[in-house]
Amino acid sequence: MCRKKIIFILFYLIASAMFAQLDSIQQLNEVIITDSKLKDYSKGYKVDKLSKEESARSFSFTDLLRLNSSVYFKENGNGMVSSPSFRGTNASHTAVIWNGININSNFTGQTDFNVVSPVGYDDITIRSGGGGVQYGSGAIGGSIHMNNQFKFGEKNEKSRLHLAYASFQTPKIAADYSIQRETFFLHLNANFIQSENDYSYIGYDKKNEHGEFLRTGFSVNTAKKVGSNALIGLNSEVVYNDRNFSGSLNTIGKDGYEDYHTRNLFRFQKNYEKLRFTARAAHLFEQFKYFPNTESANYDQGLAHSFIANTEFEAYLNPEMKVQGKLEYTVIDAEGDNIGSHQRHTIAAVLLLNHNLNKKFTYGINLRQEFLNDFENPFLFAADARWSITENYQLRANLSRNYKIPTFNDLYWIAGGNLDLKPESSYQFEIGKNFRWGNFNLDIAGYLIKSKDMIKWVPINMSLWKPENLEQTENKGFEATLKYGKSLSQSVFLNLSSRYAYTDAKDLDKEKQLIYVPFHSWTNMISVTTTRFSGYLQYSYNGKVFTTTDNSSVVDGYNLLNLGIDYELSKMIKVGGMVKNIANTYYENVAYRPMPPRNFEFFITLNF
Amino acid sequence: MNKLNYSALLLICISLFFTSCSKDDDQGQEPVPTGQYANGILISNEGPFGSGSGTISFISYDFNTVEHNIYQNVNGSGIGNVVNAMGFSDTDAYIVANNSNLIRIANRYTFESKGSITSGLESPRHFVTANNDFGYVSNWGDPTDEEDDFIAVIDLNSQSVMATIPVTFGPERMVAHNNRVYVAHQGGYGHNHVISVIAGNELSNTITVGDAPQSMAIVGNNLFVLGTGKPSYTGDETAGTLTKIDLTTETVVERVDFEMSEHPENLTTDGTHLFYNLNGQVYKLAANSISDTPTPLFDGFFYRMEVRDNFLYATDAVDFASQGRLYVYDLTTNQKIEDLQMGIIPGGIYFNE
Numbered sequence: 001m002c003r004k005k006i007i008f009i010l011f012y013l014i015a016s017a018m019f020a021q022l023d024s025i026q027q028l029n030e031v032i033i034t035d036s037k038l039k040d041y042s043k044g045y046k047v048d049k050l051s052k053e054e055s056a057r058s059f060s061f062t063d064l065l066r067l068n069s070s071v072y073f074k075e076n077g078n079g080m081v082s083s084p085s086f087r088g089t090n091a092s093h094t095a096v097i098w099n100g101i102n103i104n105s106n107f108t109g110q111t112d113f114n115v116v117s118p119v120g121y122d123d124i125t126i127r128s129g130g131g132g133v134q135y136g137s138g139a140i141g142g143s144i145h146m147n148n149q150f151k152f153g154e155k156n157e158k159s160r161l162h163l164a165y166a167s168f169q170t171p172k173i174a175a176d177y178s179i180q181r182e183t184f185f186l187h188l189n190a191n192f193i194q195s196e197n198d199y200s201y202i203g204y205d206k207k208n209e210h211g212e213f214l215r216t217g218f219s220v221n222t223a224k225k226v227g228s229n230a231l232i233g234l235n236s237e238v239v240y241n242d243r244n245f246s247g248s249l250n251t252i253g254k255d256g257y258e259d260y261h262t263r264n265l266f267r268f269q270k271n272y273e274k275l276r277f278t279a280r281a282a283h284l285f286e287q288f289k290y291f292p293n294t295e296s297a298n299y300d301q302g303l304a305h306s307f308i309a310n311t312e313f314e315a316y317l318n319p320e321m322k323v324q325g326k327l328e329y330t331v332i333d334a335e336g337d338n339i340g341s342h343q344r345h346t347i348a349a350v351l352l353l354n355h356n357l358n359k360k361f362t363y364g365i366n367l368r369q370e371f372l373n374d375f376e377n378p379f380l381f382a383a384d385a386r387w388s389i390t391e392n393y394q395l396r397a398n399l400s401r402n403y404k405i406p407t408f409n410d411l412y413w414i415a416g417g418n419l420d421l422k423p424e425s426s427y428q429f430e431i432g433k434n435f436r437w438g439n440f441n442l443d444i445a446g447y448l449i450k451s452k453d454m455i456k457w458v459p460i461n462m463s464l465w466k467p468e469n470l471e472q473t474e475n476k477g478f479e480a481t482l483k484y485g486k487s488l489s490q491s492v493f494l495n496l497s498s499r500y501a502y503t504d505a506k507d508l509d510k511e512k513q514l515i516y517v518p519f520h521s522w523t524n525m526i527s528v529t530t531t532r533f534s535g536y537l538q539y540s541y542n543g544k545v546f547t548t549t550d551n552s553s554v555v556d557g558y559n560l561l562n563l564g565i566d567y568e569l570s571k572m573i574k575v576g577g578m579v580k581n582i583a584n585t586y587y588e589n590v591a592y593r594p595m596p597p598r599n600f601e602f603f604i605t606l607n608f
Numbered sequence: 609m610n611k612l613n614y615s616a617l618l619l620i621c622i623s624l625f626f627t628s629c630s631k632d633d634d635q636g637q638e639p640v641p642t643g644q645y646a647n648g649i650l651i652s653n654e655g656p657f658g659s660g661s662g663t664i665s666f667i668s669y670d671f672n673t674v675e676h677n678i679y680q681n682v683n684g685s686g687i688g689n690v691v692n693a694m695g696f697s698d699t700d701a702y703i704v705a706n707n708s709n710l711i712r713i714a715n716r717y718t719f720e721s722k723g724s725i726t727s728g729l730e731s732p733r734h735f736v737t738a739n740n741d742f743g744y745v746s747n748w749g750d751p752t753d754e755e756d757d758f759i760a761v762i763d764l765n766s767q768s769v770m771a772t773i774p775v776t777f778g779p780e781r782m783v784a785h786n787n788r789v790y791v792a793h794q795g796g797y798g799h800n801h802v803i804s805v806i807a808g809n810e811l812s813n814t815i816t817v818g819d820a821p822q823s824m825a826i827v828g829n830n831l832f833v834l835g836t837g838k839p840s841y842t843g844d845e846t847a848g849t850l851t852k853i854d855l856t857t858e859t860v861v862e863r864v865d866f867e868m869s870e871h872p873e874n875l876t877t878d879g880t881h882l883f884y885n886l887n888g889q890v891y892k893l894a895a896n897s898i899s900d901t902p903t904p905l906f907d908g909f910f911y912r913m914e915v916r917d918n919f920l921y922a923t924d925a926v927d928f929a930s931q932g933r934l935y936v937y938d939l940t941t942n943q944k945i946e947d948l949q950m951g952i953i954p955g956g957i958y959f960n961e
Contacts, residue, residue, distance in 0.1 A: 076658075250661055250708045251689045298752040415841030459928065461871065461909070464839060515929070547656060548952060550930035591659040592689075 032150040032223070034235065034265075035100035036314075037134045038125060040322065041352045043362045044384025044398040046128040046432055046445055046479075055124050056162070057564070057578075059172045059193045059215075061113040065144065067523055067538055067562075069126045070479050070501035073113060074516040077246040077593040079197050079213045081257075082113040086141030087128065087447060088475040088505025088517045090454075092404055093426075095131060095139035098146050099235045099265055101282055102136045106304040106334050109138060109407040115241045115259055117217045119174045120189035122149040128479075129447065130428045132380045132402030133350060133366035140402045140426045140451065141475075148187065148235055150223035156180040161606045167599035170195035183225040192216045197246065201594040202586040208594070210253030210294070211246025215239065230270040238262050244294055248592040256294035260287045274316040282308040302336025304408070320356040325349075332408075339412040347371040360388045366400075376422045378403045392436040402426045406467070410455050416466040424469070426451040441483045449475040472508040477501060493529045498522070512551045516590075518543035520557070531568075538562040547591045558587035574605040643717025645678060649921060650958040651934060652691045652703065653951025662691025662705060663951040664719070666960075667934065671946050679703070679712065682719040687712050693781075693956050695735030695743065697764055702735045702743060711735065711745065713767060716960060728760055728769025736782040736789060740764065744789045744806060746779035747772075748796050754778075759791060761809055771809040776802050783824050783831070785855055788812070790831055792821040799838050803831075805858060813858050818849025818865070823884075825877035827895040829855050834875035834884055837866070848872040848886070850898055864898050874913040876920075878939075883920065885910055890920065890937075906942045908935070914957040915939070923954035 033039065038047065050068050058064040062073045062082040071094065075082040083091030092109035095102050096116065104111050118124055124146055131139035157179045164172040171194055178187040197211040217240070223233035239261045247253035265282040287303040310328035317323060328348045335341035347370065354364045363385035370377040382400035389395060406421040432445035454471035484496040500522045505514040513519070520543035527536035544557040564578035577600065584598040648668040655662035663677045664687070679687050688705025695702045701716040711725040711732065731748035738744065743764050749756035754777035761771040778795035788807050793800035799820045805813035818835030825832045835849040848866035853859065866872060872886040882893045888909045891902040910922035911932070920937040932954040936946035 248659060248689070250686060250705070251658065252709055292752045293750045296750050296753060298750070415839065459925070461873065464841070547660065548930045549927055552931050553656070553660070553952075591656065592661070593659060 030151060030153050032152075032231065032233075032269075034147050034149065034233075034267075035097065035145060037100065037324070037352065038127060038145055038147070041134060041324065041354055041364055041366060042127060042131075042384070043354060043364055043386045044396045045131075045430075046396075046443065048126045048128075048481075050124045050126070052123070055118050055121070056174075058118055059164075059174075059191070061116050061118045064118050064124070065113070065126070067525070067540060070499055070521060070523075071126070071142070071144070072503075072516070072518055072521060072542070073589070075114070075589045075595075077208065077211060077248065077590065078199070078596050079114055079195060079211060080243065080245055080593075083110060084113060084141075084144075085505075085517050087449060087477055087501075088503040088514060089141030089449065089451070089473075090514070092138055092407070093140035093451075095135045095137070095143040096146070097135050097139075097143050098237075098263055099148055100280075101263075101265060101284070101308065102138065103261075103263065103284060104138050105286060105407075106306065106332055107286075107288070107302050107336065107339070107407060107409050109404060109410075114213075114243075115215070115239065115261075116146070117191055117193075117215060117239060118146070119191040120148075120176070120217065120219045120237070121146045123147050128445065129398055129430050130382060130400035130402040130426065130449075132400060132426075133368040133382045134352065136348070136368075137403060137405045137423070140404060140424075140428070140449065148219075148221040150185045150221070150231070150233055151178075151180050152182060152185055152223075152225065153180060155182075159606075159608050162603060163605075164601055164603035166195075166601035168195055168197050168199050168596070170197070170601075172603075185221075185223045187219075187221040189219045190217070199596045199599070201249065202584065202597045204249065204594070206249065208246050208596075210244045213241070213243040215241045229272070230268070233267045233269070235265040236263065246593075249594065250592060254293050254295070256291040258289040258291070261285065276314040278312040278314075280308070280310050280312070282306075284308070300337040302334065302339065304332060304334035307331045307333075322354045324352040326352075334408045336408070338414055339408050339417065340414065342408060342412055344374075344408075345372045362386050373405070374419070375406065378423055378425060394434040396432045396434070397430065399429045400427070402428065404455075406455060410467045413467075416457070416460075416464055418467050421455060421467060422453055422469055424451060424454045439484050439486045441481075443479075443481045445479045447475070447477055447479075449473075451475075473506060473514065474508055475503065475505040477503040477505075488528075491531045495527045495529070496525070498524045507549065510549060512549060513546055515547055515549060516545045518545045518557070533565070533567050535565040536563070538564075542589075553591070555588050555591050558585060559583075560585060560587070572607055574607075575603065576605075577602040643715065643719075645719055646717040646960055648673070648960055649934075650694065650701070650956075650960050651923065651950050651954045652694050652956035652958070653932065654690050654692065654953035654955045656929065656952055657690060657707070659689075660952070661686030661688060663687065664691070664694075664703065665934075665950050665954070667948060671936070671948070674948055676951055678719050679714060679721075683714070683721045691955075692732070693734040694958055695737060696958070696960075697737045697740055697743070700764075702737075702762075704732045704735050704745065706732055711762075723767050725762065725767055725769065728772065730756075730758075732760070733779065734781050735762075736784050737764065738784045738787050738789050738806075742808075744782055744784075744791075745769075746782060746791055748778070751797055754796070754798065757796070759789075759804070759806055759811075773806060773809065773811050775804045775811060776800060776814070779804065780822070781824060783826055785826055785831070788855075790824065792824055792833060794820050794822050794836075799842070801835065803833060803853070815853055815858060815860065817851040817853075817860070818863065819846045821851075822873055823875040825875050825882060825895075826855075827877050827879065827882070830861075830895070831855055832875060832877070832882055832895065832898070834872055836871040836873055839871060840869070845869070850875075850882075850884075850893075852898060862898060874910060876913050876915050878915040878918070881915075883913065883915055885913055885922075890922075892939075905939070906937060906944075910935075911953070912955060912957050914959070916959050919945075921957050923950065923957060925953045925955070928953055 072085040084094040086094040096111040128142040131143045160176040162174040174191040194214040219237035244256045262285040267280045269278045284306040289299045289301045291299045312326040314324040330346045332344045351367045356362045366382040368380040384398035386396045404424040428449040430447040435442045452472045453469035456470045457465045479501045482498045505517045523540040547553045561582040562580045566576035651665040653663045665676045688708030690707040692706040703712040713722045733746040743762035745760040759773040760769045763770040778793045778800045780794040791804040793802040801819045803815040820836045822836045831853040833851040837846040837848040850864040852862040874885045890905045893902040911925040913922045918939045924933040932950045934948045
């Protein structure tokens with residue numbers, strides 16, 4: 001209790017002192033990123049930003065991250081529920097952050113990566129390691145960030161239309177429009193994908209039936225400078241998904257899922273010479289309808305409103321030392337057929353510090369304390385550092401305590417919901433190195449994550465399951481990323497990247513590898529780009545995974561090859577295509593759920 | 609080694625001689641079952657939910673032979689998803705794969721496949737034969753719809769559904785007696801309190817019992833029904849019940865109520881006693897005086913329980929996501945005498961005489 005008070009007081013002292021002291025004017029940058037924490041307070045973390053080309057090609061977040069990160073996805077059939085495992089952690093231990101706000105479901109504590117669209121963002125970033133202080137519950141293995149940017153400057157107006165058609169009757173459309181002025185910015189995006197998803201199972205006289213899906217989304221990102229040192233901004237999006245859940249080798253798909261999300265984030269930001277003040281108000285809405293039988297009209301539903309308000313001060317204590325203090329109030333109002341109607345109020349106080357000790361050494365200290373929750377509110381901390389030993393050799397390390405709060409389902413599920421649950425608690429440590437020599441860049445990381453009080457549903461008797469703080473896990477792993485880039489001639493560029501991860505994730509009571517966590521994963525890409533043409537080849541290997549907690553059953557590992565080419569017909573028109581699973585390999589990602597055979601996609605992109 | 613082979617050979621010779629003799633002498637008697645899976649226990653393992661196949665394990669009565677995955681071993685293909693139960697005719701096993709919506713038929717002693725029933729079922733639960741011509745399958749229909757539950761009548765000769773009998777919601781386990789089938793309506797996703805009586809293709813009677821009739825046992829001409837009662841989370845908790853029904857009149861003749869918070873499970877019988885599981889204990893009770901205080905035998909929280917020849921067989925599904933166990937207790941000493949690894953979620957115990 002005392003500790004909480006001290007943090008609270010400390011926070012206000014720093015914030016108000018800064019505010020009183022400084023009032024001069026500073027010019028805004030041209031590009032304003034919606035989540036500066038990712039850049040400024042993550043120096044000792046591995047932060048990988050996906051290239052826009054990579055994210056613009058994919059309508060599937062699952063596929064995008066599978067090929068561009070070491071996050072493993074357990075996809076319950078192509079396009080169906082897709083749960084991440086980041087460094088071997090479970091599905092609710094990856095936080096998904098939209099413009100700085102955690103959007104994991106209040107019901108399940110996780111994000112299904114097949115209901116979020118990677119289309120319509122300016123950058124998608126993967127931050128490895130604990131981020132509980134900055135991003136709240138669930139940022140244990142790491143976090144995935146979808147960010148929009150506000151751009152100001154020279155008068156500019158752009159439109160983009162991307163049309164694609166893929167195997168299994170899958171049309172995809174994305175349309176963007178943006179307008180930029182000295183003091184105004186607007187970006188609109190609309191996207192749509194629909195698929196019959198009725199591929200044949202290789203080697204079986206069977207098709208993927210009842211696996212149709214549709215997703216459509218619309219977003220508005222707009223900002224206006226007010227005066228010369230203030231800004232108001234709005235990020236807004238709507239996403240709707242309608243899916244039938246497919247059958248498998250020996251089951252018949254009957255159920256279906258509809259979900260609807262709206263996200264609105266309003267911000268006011270004012271810059272002073274050495275201080276920035278930001279106030280945000282956000283509303284998140286999630287609704288799902290689960291149809292046990294899509295032929296009938298019966299469904300179970302749940303909906304949740306999250307209201308978030310925060311104020312944030314960021315100040316330079318001196319040119320090399322920056323602090324950020326944030327006070328956030330959240331009200332979640334959730335109701336569902338299976339949980340009843342409940343509210344949760346949370347106050348979070350967050351303090352972040354980054355200090356460049358000298359040109360070579362930078363470190364950060366981050367603290368978070370929550371208040372009001374009915375359960376034990378953990379004190380979270382993180383410390384990170386980066387040491388540039390030479391220009392081409394960097395060392396980094398971070399240590400953090402993270403958590404995952406019980407979800408509304410865990411607390412209130414009828415029947416079984418357990419009000420005595422406490423948050424899951426996790427400690428993690430990571431050390432990494434980055435080398436550069438010539439055209440090569442090698443990044444290696446080793447980490448240890450120890451989690452306890454993990455919530456597990458266990459049978460109390462024949463008809464009742466109840467969640468308890470039972471499981472303890474230990475994840476140890478190693479990741480290596482090698483990149484190589486070379487100009488073969490003035491207009492021909494060669495890029496290579498190779499990413500390997502070894503993940504040892506154990507249930508400490510059973511002394512067994514956790515289910516659906518591969519020991520080995522390896523993804524590779526080679527691409528050649530000329531003025532008008534670009535081609536790439538992707539190769540990935542997913543190691544075998546266990547499907548039972550005693551490791552008695554497995555899903556075999558598999559190799560996949562994809563090939564793609566783009567050709568620019570003119571400045572305005574680009575066409576291209578890709579072949580996925582070139583070798584027509586039979587593979588399962590989840591047992592008994594065959595994934596698609598060789599399949600094709602063609603696209604045309606118009607820029608005007 | 610030689611000695612053993614010799615005695616084994618001798619045994620086989622004697623058996624052959626004996627069986628052929630007895631066959632000649634008693635034309636009307638049933639043949640002695642032959643096949644590698646005769647004379648042992650069959651365990652149906654549900655398998656992982658949603659992805660994977662259920663399996664059948666065989667354990668010889670002397671526990672010396674244990675073979676898993678026997679259907680796959682014999683036929684080269686899996687059964688289906690969520691093997692909920694099995695039922696038997698004199699010659700065949702009927703294996704119900706709930707989530708695959710089908711029944712596999714195999715010779716009960718060799719497990720050679722004899723076909724499948726894939727139509728006319730919807731969320732099938734249990735199977736029982738009334739005689740060698742008709743089988744009955746309890747079906748939930750759409751689990752969220754309480755109005756569409758039914759019993760499918762199977763013509764065992766044509767291996768197809770010949771009739772469906774609409775019944776009240778949540779039909780589960782069944783027992784057959786004198787060509788009549790008694791269906792316990794535990795209640796599916798909700799709770800029911802009815803036993804349906806099926807005769808031929810008709811619903812001939814319904815008998816009201818305590819809430820959530822979970823398991824049944826027949827002793828003599830009486831049917832005992834164990835109701836678990838409604839759990840406390842329903843906000844309308846009811847106590848477990850043990851109901852005795854006279855099968856001649858099909859009326860309730862005695863009913864014992866448990867304490868309000870007591871929700872017993874897994875009723876079974878050795879022919880004179882009843883056994884059930886309650887609050888982590890196995891209890892024993894004389895079938896002819898069910899109002900007596902039951903005797904606690906030993907600790908255990910089991911997924912299923914059956915009794916045969918003074919042994920109690922009980923399964924443990926562990927965490928429902930790994931291989932389960934079969935425990936065998938000797939009822940003379942109440943000691944555990946065997947602990948065997950089974951498949952995933954061992955949910956059915958059957959004796960293949």
